[in-house]
Amino acid sequence: MRSGRRDFGRDRAAMVAMQLRDRGIHDERVLGAMGAIPREAFVEAQDRSFAYADEALPIEAGQTISQPYMVARMTELLDVQPGERILEIGTGSGYQAAVLAKLGARVTSIERQAELVPPARARLRDLGLGDLVEVRVADGSLGDPGGAPWDGIIVTAAAPSIPAGLRDQLADGGHLVIPVGPRARQILMDVTRHGEEWSERPDGACVFVPLIGAGGFGG
Numbered sequence: 001m002r003s004g005r006r007d008f009g010r011d012r013a014a015m016v017a018m019q020l021r022d023r024g025i026h027d028e029r030v031l032g033a034m035g036a037i038p039r040e041a042f043v044e045a046q047d048r049s050f051a052y053a054d055e056a057l058p059i060e061a062g063q064t065i066s067q068p069y070m071v072a073r074m075t076e077l078l079d080v081q082p083g084e085r086i087l088e089i090g091t092g093s094g095y096q097a098a099v100l101a102k103l104g105a106r107v108t109s110i111e112r113q114a115e116l117v118p119p120a121r122a123r124l125r126d127l128g129l130g131d132l133v134e135v136r137v138a139d140g141s142l143g144d145p146g147g148a149p150w151d152g153i154i155v156t157a158a159a160p161s162i163p164a165g166l167r168d169q170l171a172d173g174g175h176l177v178i179p180v181g182p183r184a185r186q187i188l189m190d191v192t193r194h195g196e197e198w199s200e201r202p203d204g205a206c207v208f209v210p211l212i213g214a215g216g217f218g219g
C-alpha cells in the first residue's frame, strides 16, 4: 500500500500489541502513550510506511529513531510519574521526548546535532506537547547539573561507561536508564539512586549510536 493511504492507526495498534505487549511491556500507561503518539510524524517522509517496523530507522544527521520496543522498555524502566522532571540526552527525532511528555513528564531534552533540533521542536509543538518539552543544543554527555536533581535521566545513545556525574544528578529514588558498552553492542543499564548509594541492574543487550562528548566516546 502507498504510504499516503496507509492506516497508521492500525499499524500503531499492531505495534503496541505485538512488539510491546506480547514481548513483556506491562505498564499500561506506557502502552497507552505509545499507542497515542504518531510515530509516522517523527520519521523522514520516505520512511513513513516503515514507521511502525520493528527496528530503528535512520533520521537526519546520520542518527536514528530507536526501535519501538526499546523506547517502551526504557520508558518503563524510567517509571515516569506525572509532573516529574526528566532529563533526556539525545533528542534525535523527538519521539522519545513525546512519549515521556504524553506520560505527563516535564522533559528537558539535549541534542548535540543542531540540525535535529528545529524539526524535533516543530513535531512536539504540532502535537501540543511543546510546553512540556524543552529542547536544547549542547553536549549532554555530562548531563545538566544546573537542573539537578532530576527525577529520571534517560540517555538514548551508547556510553562507554556510566558517567559518574549523571548518577549524582539523580533525585533520590530516581532511575538513570542508559546503554553502556563498546560501540558495537551494549547492555541497557537501569541505575537507581538510594540516598548516597546506587544500584545497577542490567536489562539486556541493545545497540545504540554513540554518545559523543566529554562523558561519552571521544571524551
Ligand code: SAM
Pocket (backbone or CB within 6 Å): 063, 064, 065, 066, 089, 090, 091, 092, 093, 094, 095, 096, 097, 110, 111, 112, 113, 116, 138, 139, 140, 141, 156, 157, 208, 209, 210, 211, 212, 213, 214, 216
Ligand atoms: N531519542 C531519540 C528519538 O526518540 O528519536 C533517538 C536518539 S538517537 C538513537 C541518539 C541521539 O543522541 C542522536 O540524535 C545523537 O546526535 C545524540 N547524541 C549523541 N551524543 C550526544 C551528546 N553528547 N549530547 C546530546 N546528544 C547526543
